[in-house]
Amino acid sequence: xxxxxxxxxxxxxxxxxxxxxxxxxxxxxxxxxxxxxxxxxxxxxxxxxxxxxxxxxxxxxxxxxxxxxxxxxxxxxxxxxxxxxxxxxxxxxxxxxxxxxxxxxxxxxxxxxxxxxxxxxxxxxxxxxxxxxxxxxxxxxxxxxxxxxxxxxxxxxxxxxxxxxxxxxxxxxxxxxxxxxxxxxxxxxxxxxxxxxxxxx
Amino acid sequence: xxxxxxxxxxxxxxxxxxxxxxxxxxxxxxxxxxxxxxxxxxxxxxxxxxxxxxxxxxxxxxxxxxxxxxxxxxxxxxxxxxxxxxxxxxxxxxxxxxxxxxxxxxxxxxxxxxxxxxxxxxxxxxxxxxxxxxxxxxxxxxxxxxxxxxxxxxxxxxxxxxxxxxxxxxxxxxxxxxxxxxxxxxxxxxxxxxxxxxxxx
Numbered sequence: 001x002x003x004x005x006x007x008x009x010x011x012x013x014x015x016x017x018x019x020x021x022x023x024x025x026x027x028x029x030x031x032x033x034x035x036x037x038x039x040x041x042x043x044x045x046x047x048x049x050x051x052x053x054x055x056x057x058x059x060x061x062x063x064x065x066x067x068x069x070x071x072x073x074x075x076x077x078x079x080x081x082x083x084x085x086x087x088x089x090x091x092x093x094x095x096x097x098x099x100x101x102x103x104x105x106x107x108x109x110x111x112x113x114x115x116x117x118x119x120x121x122x123x124x125x126x127x128x129x130x131x132x133x134x135x136x137x138x139x140x141x142x143x144x145x146x147x148x149x150x151x152x153x154x155x156x157x158x159x160x161x162x163x164x165x166x167x168x169x170x171x172x173x174x175x176x177x178x179x180x181x182x183x184x185x186x187x188x189x190x191x192x193x194x195x196x197x198x199x200x201x
Numbered sequence: 202x203x204x205x206x207x208x209x210x211x212x213x214x215x216x217x218x219x220x221x222x223x224x225x226x227x228x229x230x231x232x233x234x235x236x237x238x239x240x241x242x243x244x245x246x247x248x249x250x251x252x253x254x255x256x257x258x259x260x261x262x263x264x265x266x267x268x269x270x271x272x273x274x275x276x277x278x279x280x281x282x283x284x285x286x287x288x289x290x291x292x293x294x295x296x297x298x299x300x301x302x303x304x305x306x307x308x309x310x311x312x313x314x315x316x317x318x319x320x321x322x323x324x325x326x327x328x329x330x331x332x333x334x335x336x337x338x339x340x341x342x343x344x345x346x347x348x349x350x351x352x353x354x355x356x357x358x359x360x361x362x363x364x365x366x367x368x369x370x371x372x373x374x375x376x377x378x379x380x381x382x383x384x385x386x387x388x389x390x391x392x393x394x395x396x397x398x399x400x401x402x
Contacts, residue, residue: 019372020354135376140390149402153221170382171220171393175336180381181371189341192372201350 001122002073003195006054011166012078015186021197024067028053028077039088040132043079043115048130051077055119055126068121074195077117080185082161084110089161095151101162102150102172107141110161112183116191129194133187135178137165142172202323203274204396207255212367213279216387222398225268229254229278240289241333244280244316249331252278256320256327269322275396278318281386283362285311290362296352302363303351303373308342311362313384317392330395334388336379338366343373 005016008027016023028050035045055075058064067073082089084104092098112135120127142150155169156162163169165176165183181188206217209228217224229251236246256276259265268274283290285305293299313336321328343351356370357363364370366377366384382389 015371018369020369140394145400146402165381168219168221170216171390171398173380173390175379176381177378178376179374180366180377189372189374193341197372199346201347 002068004075006050006075006077009185011185015181015188019188019192026054039081039083039113043081043113044130044132046079047077047115047117051075051117051119072122075119078114078186080114080160082110082112091158091160092156092162098151098156098162099147102142102147105139109136109138111136114182114187118195133179133182133190135176135182137176138174139172140174203269205276207251207276207278210386212386216382216389220389220393227255240282240284240314244282244314245331245333247280248278248316248318252276252318252320273323276320279315279387281315281361283311283313292359292361293357293363299352299357299363300348303343303348306340310337310339312337315383315388319396334380334383334391336377336383338377338384339375340373341375
């Protein structure tokens, strides 16, 4: 079963590799549409759009046929958002935006939601699985000097919520409740079990 | 303030670097003695022995004087143990031992304790700080085939409890409660705050 990751995120790529999963990357270029009311609905919908985009292309475009070789395949899409007190925090637009996100998260608990969509084509039959995982994150208070130091490192800029738990941002995290890798961008253990890698070992 | 890590662990080294801390490594070669009754007492004592060993040497041995250059310095020692149902799990002796640890942890919650000792020499005055951090870890059930697959990767062999949350072992972790980096081997955020790096940014 060929596995295709429909994401350009280097972090998601690293996580699948860490689990020893073999896969190819075809990032979705779809202009995603925000749908749903709750964080769960939103991330699952975004993950579905990404995975669905690549799945359709693999089913329809002859030039991509050599990737699946006419055999069974699976496309994985994912999306992560950070929610603080009911508000969604995306990737910061600039340094000022990063600063206001860090001050917002400072000294309190927020939630990280990752939605995952898995489209499988097996013996010509399509199956779709979608799930969402939530991890709670407790932050130390972040002083103005600490926020500036962190922003100077440029780390906040490409990350939802303006921090990376897997990088220097680790120093601000008091603790979490749930899956750490879900905060990085992929609920790795749950995904590993759901896609059946746990039975293929 | 020079920082010295009294540990040979490549993982602890990586964590300090991740936080942007500059340090040197001088691993303690002391034959450690297990002291204390509770997991907290044991890891704090072991961390103290490691840090104390290097601290004493730096204070006394003339050949090490060029490391501290006669100035202020700080020695960090750490020790991590895994506790399941009150029993301590060390590093597995062999593959059979790793298997029995994994079966023991399978499908349940255990605790990871890391003790940290910090010896500081500032203006000729010695200060000692010791603390312990506990993280709870929930594991998925691990099948016989999964345990064998994981043992074949050799990853369990040099790790307390027989798994590495930062490696392939991630696929077995349902979630945690507390500091992720404490499970890797160092409560990075708490250490960063305690040693005053948070004020030096």
